[in-house]
Amino acid sequence: MVAGPRHSEFVNSPTSRLAYDRAVDVKRLTIAAVVVGVALLAVVTRPDHWMFLRGQQVAAPPPVAEAPAPAGPPAPRVQGVELRRGDSLARALAREGIQPRVAHDIAAALARSGANLRRVIPGHTLEIAWSPDGAPVIVRYEPSRWLGFAASPTDRGWEARRVETRPDVRVEAVRGQVRRSLFEAIDQAGESARLVLEMVEIFSSDFDFTADTREGDRFRLLVEKRYAGDTFVDYGRILVAQYVSNGQHLTGVGYTRSDGKHGYYDPQGRSLKKSFLKSPLEFTRITSGFTYARPHPILGGVRPHLAIDYAAPVGTPVRAVADGRVVSAGWAGSNGISVRLSHRSGYETMYNHLSRLGAGLAPGARVSQRQVIGYVGATGLATGPHLDYRIARHGTFVNPLSEKFIPGEPIPSDQRAAFLQQAGSLVHRLESEAAF
Numbered sequence: 001m002v003a004g005p006r007h008s009e010f011v012n013s014p015t016s017r018l019a020y021d022r023a024v025d026v027k028r029l030t031i032a033a034v035v036v037g038v039a040l041l042a043v044v045t046r047p048d049h050w051m052f053l054r055g056q057q058v059a060a061p062p063p064v065a066e067a068p069a070p071a072g073p074p075a076p077r078v079q080g081v082e083l084r085r086g087d088s089l090a091r092a093l094a095r096e097g098i099q100p101r102v103a104h105d106i107a108a109a110l111a112r113s114g115a116n117l118r119r120v121i122p123g124h125t126l127e128i129a130w131s132p133d134g135a136p137v138i139v140r141y142e143p144s145r146w147l148g149f150a151a152s153p154t155d156r157g158w159e160a161r162r163v164e165t166r167p168d169v170r171v172e173a174v175r176g177q178v179r180r181s182l183f184e185a186i187d188q189a190g191e192s193a194r195l196v197l198e199m200v201e202i203f204s205s206d207f208d209f210t211a212d213t214r215e216g217d218r219f220r221l222l223v224e225k226r227y228a229g230d231t232f233v234d235y236g237r238i239l240v241a242q243y244v245s246n247g248q249h250l251t252g253v254g255y256t257r258s259d260g261k262h263g264y265y266d267p268q269g270r271s272l273k274k275s276f277l278k279s280p281l282e283f284t285r286i287t288s289g290f291t292y293a294r295p296h297p298i299l300g301g302v303r304p305h306l307a308i309d310y311a312a313p314v315g316t317p318v319r320a321v322a323d324g325r326v327v328s329a330g331w332a333g334s335n336g337i338s339v340r341l342s343h344r345s346g347y348e349t350m351y352n353h354l355s356r357l358g359a360g361l362a363p364g365a366r367v368s369q370r371q372v373i374g375y376v377g378a379t380g381l382a383t384g385p386h387l388d389y390r391i392a393r394h395g396t397f398v399n400p401l402s403e404k405f406i407p408g409e410p411i412p413s414d415q416r417a418a419f420l421q422q423a424g425s426l427v428h429r430l431e432s433e434a435a436f
Helices: 007-012 014-044 089-095 100-112 182-188 193-202 413-433
Strands: 050-053 056-059 077-080 125-130 136-144 147-154 157-164 168-177 218-228 231-245 248-256 262-265 285-288 291-295 302-305 308-311 317-319 324-331 337-342 347-357 372-376 386-393 396-398
Touching: 089 100, 089 125, 100 136, 100 147, 100 157, 168 182, 182 193, 193 218, 193 231, 218 413, 231 413, 248 413, 324 347, 337 372
Parallel strands: none
Antiparallel strands: 050 056, 077 125, 125 136, 136 147, 147 157, 168 218, 218 231, 231 248, 248 262, 285 308, 291 302, 308 386, 317 372, 324 337, 337 347, 347 372, 347 386, 386 396
């Protein structure tokens, strides 16, 4: 094998020396060009770069604006419709500009889908969606937050669909203490006046909230609240309630019997619905109690007042406190317009100074407990609008606030064990979640 020339021999020859120097120069130029190119590439690719070419400053090109999206068709105009007392749905739609024939077709479509249009009342939701050219495209009718109907035109005429919302029922505890009024106490608890009336109704045979409510009274209850999503809509039933006043402790437990009847009972299963209500008015304030010696405000002197006077606005409904029969109804001298009822066990009740009688009230007519028999007024010898209410037993007047009346029907014996278990569980939960 012939060995190649050594490096020193290759470099020391004149010809080879010149070739070697040229190769080195080319290599250096190549490296320099690569470095410069990389640097320029880094500058050019910056989004905010400024390039200097031949001493001139050149800005980067501006971004290209995107073309706006084409506008869609205009949205329908939605109009709420006010439902008036006595309205039909077709009449309400026609009043807003829908042709009567079309309004009738819409109502017919809603009825076919299950809407009860015989009970269209103020407060129900009715809306019309109008197209840009003024034609109705959707009619929405919502009699409650849980039930709605939507009608729209099709090739076959107006058709409607039914939409039901299942309520989210939550059982919540409510408690409060009376400072100035029971209504204010409920309001302070963050609840509505409707809850007051429902609680008052539970104890209406055992406690006269118009006469006996006082500062310091306490209450608590478990109530069903119905929500649509996270929005509270309305109340369901009160499951259990307690009211404490001046040492009197009332408890009412709701229970549905096997025959489907729902009522309220004390923890031992005795019905809270007595044969007589404690008050003929739902909820007002009392102005004059039962006494045998009261200065008469018109005739002067001290005269017996064998009645309870309830102050209330003219026109406040007056209820029969028990089932009975009308003995008399009409003008009765100083008592003004008056109603007298007879009841079982020798009781009679009188309702004086009325402004007018209830519908269909005449001697001999039958009345039921809570039926409206008249309206508060100031007829006869009266200084202002109020109800003069009296009770007699076997011809002798008795104090309506202290009289003990016949209790209602208790829990049937075959359901007593189930009731006691449910009542005990509800009362325990109430006392745990809403301690006084």
